[in-house]
Amino acid sequence: MYKxxxxxxxxxxxxxxxxxxxxxxxxxNIQTPVQYIYGSHSLDEVEHSSDWQTTNDVNTVKxxxxxxxxxxxxxxxxxxxDTSLFVSEIYENYKVYEDGHEIYxxxxxxxxxGWNFNFIPLPDNSAGKTLYFEVExxxxxxxxxxxxxxxxxxxxxxxILRANxxxxxxxxxxxxxxxxxxxxxxxxxxxxxxxxxxxFLIVEPGxxxxxxxxxxxxxxxxxxxxEVRLLCLYAAPTMFIPFISRLLGKFRKSFSALWWFHTxxxxxxxxxxxxxxxxxxxxxxxxxxxLLITMILVGTFVIKASWKNPELRVxxxxxxxxMLTGTYDVLVTTNVIPYQESGTxxxxxxxxxxxIIAVHSNRYRQIHENLEVYSKELTVKNEELxxxxxxxxxxxxxxxxxxxxxxxxxxxxxxxILDGIGGPINETVHRNLNMIINSGKRLSNLVNDILDxxxxxxxxxxxxxxxxxxxxxxxxxxxxxxALAKTKGLEVHVNISSDINxxxxxxxxxx
Numbered sequence: 433m434y435k436x437x438x439x440x441x442x443x444x445x446x447x448x449x450x451x452x453x454x455x456x457x458x459x460x461n462i463q464t465p466v467q468y469i470y471g472s473h474s475l476d477e478v479e480h481s482s483d484w485q486t487t488n489d490v491n492t493v494k495x496x497x498x499x500x501x502x503x504x505x506x507x508x509x510x511x512x513x514d515t516s517l518f519v520s521e522i523y524e525n526y527k528v529y530e531d532g533h534e535i536y537x538x539x540x541x542x543x544x545x546g547w548n549f550n551f552i553p554l555p556d557n558s559a560g561k562t563l564y565f566e567v568e569x570x571x572x573x574x575x576x577x578x579x580x581x582x583x584x585x586x587x588x589x590x591x592i593l594r595a596n597x598x599x600x601x602x603x604x605x606x607x608x609x610x611x612x613x614x615x616x617x618x619x620x621x622x623x624x625x626x627x628x629x630x631x632f633l634i635v636e637p638g639x640x641x642x643x644x645x646x647x648x649x650x651x652x653x654x655x656x657x658x659e660v661r662l663l664c665l666y667a668a669p670t671m672f673i674p675f676i677s678r679l680l681g682k683f684r685k686s687f688s689a690l691w692w693f694h695t696x697x698x699x700x701x702x703x704x705x706x707x708x709x710x711x712x713x714x715x716x717x718x719x720x721x722x723l724l725i726t727m728i729l730v731g732t733f734v735i736k737a738s739w740k741n742p743e744l745r746v747x748x749x750x751x752x753x754x755m756l757t758g759t760y761d762v763l764v765t766t767n768v769i770p771y772q773e774s775g776t777x778x779x780x781x782x783x784x785x786x787x788i789i790a791v792h793s794n795r796y797r798q799i800h801e802n803l804e805v806y807s808k809e810l811t812v813k814n815e816e817l818x819x820x821x822x823x824x825x826x827x828x829x830x831x832x833x834x835x836x837x838x839x840x841x842x843x844x845x846x847x848x849i850l851d852g853i854g855g856p857i858n859e860t861v862h863r864n865l866n867m868i869i870n871s872g873k874r875l876s877n878l879v880n881d882i883l884d885x886x887x888x889x890x891x892x893x894x895x896x897x898x899x900x901x902x903x904x905x906x907x908x909x910x911x912x913x914x915a916l917a918k919t920k921g922l923e924v925h926v927n928i929s930s931d932i933n934x935x936x937x938x939x940x941x942x943x
Contacts, residue, residue, distance in 0.1 A: 466490050466504055468575065470497040475529055475564060478503075495574040502565045502575050506582050510559035516585045517563070518592060519550040520578025520645075523571045528552055529564040538654075546654030546713075549645055551592075554582065572717060596644045602778050603637030609785060610634040628675035633785065635671060638664035640778050659705075662712045666701055666719060669694040669726055676730060679788070680737045680744070687733070690726060697722070720762045731755040743791060750787025754780035832882045839879065843872040867911055874912075902932045 465486040469478055478501045487493060493500070506517070524547065525539030535555055538548040567575050581588065610633025617626030641647055642661025648654070670691060677687035697719075704710040734751045738744035757780030849857065850865045857865070906926045917924050 466502060466576070466580075468493055468500055468502040470500050472499045473501060475532065475566075478564065479532075490576045490580065491578070493575050495569065495572060498570065498574075499566070499568050500575045502567065504563050504565075504576075504580060506554070506558055506561050506563065508560040510554075510582055511584050512559070513556050514585045515554045515556075515558060515582060516588055517550075517552040517554055517580070517582045518588055519552070519576050519580050521547065522550050522565070522567060522576055523547075523569040523573045524567075525569075526565055526567040529566070530555060530558065530561055546656075546658040548654050549648030549652065551588075551648075553585070558582075592645050596646050599640065599644045599778070600646060602782065603640040606633050606640070606781070606785065607637045609789070610637075625675055625678035628671050628678070629788070632668055632671035632675065635664050636668050636781070639668065659712055662716060662719075663702075665723075666694075666698050666712075666715070669723065670698055673730070676734070679747070679791075680734065682737050683733045686729075690729065694726070724759055724762045727755045727758055743794060747784075747787045747791050750784040754784040756780060828882050832879045835879050836876065839872050839876050843869055843876065846872065863911075867915075870908060870911060901930070903928050903930045 465488045467484040467486050469481060469484050473481070484503075490502070493502075522538075525543070526537065527534055528536040536552045538550075539546075565576065569575070581591065583591075610630045612630075613626045613633065614630035616623050617630055639661050642657050642664065647657050651657075673687055673691045673694065677684060677691075701710075701712060701715050705712045731748075731751050734744070735748045738748040754777065757776040757778075761777045846865050846868045850862065850869070903926065906928060910924050910926055913924060
């Protein structure tokens with residue numbers, strides 16, 4: 433199991449470095465430093481203002497006002513036509529000006545419209561010119577963030593697609609694993625808890641995909657994508673907590689309390705959004721902190737459960753990686769540490785999912801090994817039973833032969849006496865001799881039945897069905913039980929018609 437998990441860690445590390453390399457497809461090429469000024473001003477005022485501040489990194493600009501102006505200088509080698517400007521993030525509503533004219537805007541000032549795909553078409557012959565951004569934000573960050581790259585439109589789109597390649601692959605991989613666990617959960621009642629993991633792995637990619645730039649190329653509606661992204665984020669704990677509770681088998685009450693808290697919170701957010709009281713995005717900063725606390729609590733439970741369970745240590749390592757990367761992303765989101773181009777939580781999540789798969793693979797391997805051991809033990813026991821069965825058959829056969837010899841002697845002598853070889857006999861002796869002969873023959877038939885037992889096991893016997901007279905059978909029973917009845921002062925009589933027969937009876941069995 434540890435070898436498998438080591439391989440998974442190497443795989444995720446390679447994936448992460450591939451993401452870092454591909455993200456270099458997008459590189460800032462504007463002239464620095466970038467200048468900014470806080471406050472609500474007109475374009476004419478900021479153009480002639482002397483209060484501009486400068487920075488070499490747009491990610492370091494702090495929010496000190498709900499409105500900020502920023503200006504950048506486009507590259508001098510920019511093509512004359514079909515050019516665009518791409519900015520990773522702009523928080524939130526903004527207008528763009530060039531040569532004193534508005535060339536682009538997103539959202540309505542004072543109203544949150546989502547986070548735009550900031551692919552801004554530029555007028556012809558924009559090389560070396562200055563762009564002014566008027567940005568308004570109610571978020572805890574403001575202004576331009578991440579990469580700011582200008583270039584030919586087609587080339588720029590190619591850079592964006594390459595930079596987002598791994599961020600598309602990760603959600604697709606997670607959803608595929610989710611459908612796999614969905615199939616496992618539906619196949620067996622004992623695996624129903626897999627359905628929680630399956631829904632988590634299918635919903636969580638909605639949040640990850642909502643962070644990509646490519647989403648807007650499929651459907652350009654920022655408000656829709658921010659709703660999808662945040663609702664998937666808010667719903668994820670309500671699906672993951674029941675699964676991890678069932679997997680650990682401990683701390684059920686604590687996990688139940690966490691689940692109820694997140695479920696009620698999710699319902700409250702949805703109702704608030706639908707009623708217009710508070711929008712989904714207004715809970716974002718608060719929920720990030722709640723999610724961080726939840727991850728710490730669940731991580732503590734996982735680590736505590738794995739303390740004496742080597743199998744769960746792999747799960748604890750994966751969850752710790754997810755917790756640390758998630759914490760890092762929350763600190764970025766809350767502007768505690770500088771903005772980063774792409775999140776790291778998705779790679780911690782991959783490690784956690786792979787650790788869950790490693791734990792379950794190990795359990796299935798143990799089950800398979802146990803089945804092989806049980807199968808071998810069963811084979812040995814079956815062979816022993818067959819040997820004992822053969823000994824039993826041999827014993828019965830030998831015993832039956834030993835019993836048959838004296839029985840035949842008893843029957844023969846009794847028949848001879850009955851035939852008068854020793855002289856005349858009275859009625860009582862005659863009746864007793866008949867009883868001895870009938871009992872002997874009955875015992876002889878029982879011995880034959882014992883001998884036929886082995887044939888019966890091999891299906892070598894054939895039934896011969898005949899019609900028997902019921903009176904004859906009952907009289908034989910009365911004769912056999914008459915002596916025992918008399919010792920107890922009882923009398924047994926047969927009162928039945930002699931023409932009653934039993935159809936389909938088996939008087940004997942022959943091979």
